[in-house]
Amino acid sequence: MKKLSMIVALMLLAVSLFGCAAEPTEPASLEDWAYIEDKGTMVIGITYYEPMNYLDDSGKLVGFDTEFAEALCAELGVTPEFIEINWDTKEVELAAKSIDAIWNGLTVTEERKENMDFSQSYIKNMQVCVIKADNADTYKDVAAIAAAGANLTAEAGSAGEGAIQADEQLKTLNYTPVSYQSNALMEVKAGTSDVAVLDYVMAKAMVGEGTDYTDLQMIEGLELNAEEYAIGFRKNSPETLKKVDEAINTLIENGTLDEIAEKYGLFDSLLSNQ
Secondary structure, three states, X not given: OHHHHHHHHHHHHHHHHXXXXXXXXXXXXXXXXXXXXXXXXXXXXXXXXXXXXXXXXXXXXXXXXXXXXXXXXXXXXOEEEEEEOOHHHHHHHHHOOOOOEEOOOOEOOHHHHOOEEEOOOOEEEEEEEEEEXXXXXXXXXXXXXXXXXXXXXXXXXXXXHHHHHHOOOHHHOOEEEEOOHHHHHHXXXXXXXXXXXXXXXXXXXXXXXXXXXXXEEEOOXXXXXXEEEOOEEEOOOHHHHHHHHHHHHHHHHOOHHHHHHHHOOOHXXXXXXX
8 A cells, every 4th residue: 555655646746747848938038138138239241242241441341231230220229240151050959049049131031941040131132254355255154154164253151052953954064162252253264264253232242344353243134033132130030030030020110121221222123122
């Protein structure tokens, strides 16, 4: 009898402990926003490239995404803190809370949706091919690039790399990944690669007349992977997304986002102006 009583007591204790463990906890989404709000800062992971986030002649961080982030954080009542990250490991840094957001011309993809949440999209973009202007007659389209056996380059982990891997002709060519999109332009300028695949918004700002890459150009009429930019946050963060999207809508309605986009030549790329 004593043994039976002990068994029953242990069973009741186990049920009690299980019940405690099963107590509902605060959703991770609320905890995440509370975490950002409690710190008073939003740590934003970026890489440097025009016109999104870059250093001006005085060494000050400027750019469309930089000023957009500053304006949005002001609406949210937190301070933006910008940190340069390795773009190839951005999801790991986000999940580990080394950063709170990825805000650097981040393309929305189904694969990325598995590892992060996205704000509403705000910029229309595409991937383009940049070549030396002297090679314009050689590289007119994807078929010509493939036929010439061109050497390709793109930023590791970028949408440009994804565009190469997704194209049946381009993925068969020699490909060199680099750390930054700007490095891809340097590869083409130096002649170590023939074609750089990168974001249209960057290529528009950095190649051609009046830039440091006057000898480079986009292949006219060649567009790869139409896409959209959004801000990346930790997975399962609906409260953060709600507050961010409300702030974005406020910046659209009061004209702030238009003013920032106009300053960096992106007015026509804003989805709110399509």
